[in-house]
Amino acid sequence: MIPKVAVLPVLIAPDPRLKVKAKPVARVDAELRRLMDDMLETMYLAPGIGLAAPQIGRAERVIVVDVSREGEEKQAYRMANPEILWQSDSLATYNEGCLSLPEHYADVTRPAEIRVRYLDHENEIRTLEASGLLATVIQHEMDHLEGVLFVDHISPLKRNIILRKLQKSKRQKAAEPV
């Protein structure tokens, strides 16, 4: 029997579960593979180009990324225990967003190229050289594993404005009659 993939609720900042350091996984087994597929499905539906396990309330070092454009062939990366082996001195700036900070964006500067080692969905060790948007998204998702959000890379003033707005819209949602 093929299990159906599930769409998972994504935590919205500010939330203490987005600020914890995620734990390494022992190995990628069937349960974790299923989690990776559910995370991908959740990401595609949102739609988004990356998702980290802490964003769905699982404090484990698992991320999924797919930066292919609409109409292009999908290129999904499922990564457990990702580690940056090398990063370039050259930097790149992208206007970043996050499924946990909906409708907010800010320019974030990061190393332009990286080499990352990870366990794939079949528990195989892989190494990937990434540049451009893919490099940025992998670094953004890996930040989530340290409890770091993209707003932690911008000025405290801008960060607080965004987090206050998110908090306010959460309160409004909570107050709405069901």
Ligand SMILES: [Zn+2]
């Ligand atoms: Zn994010």
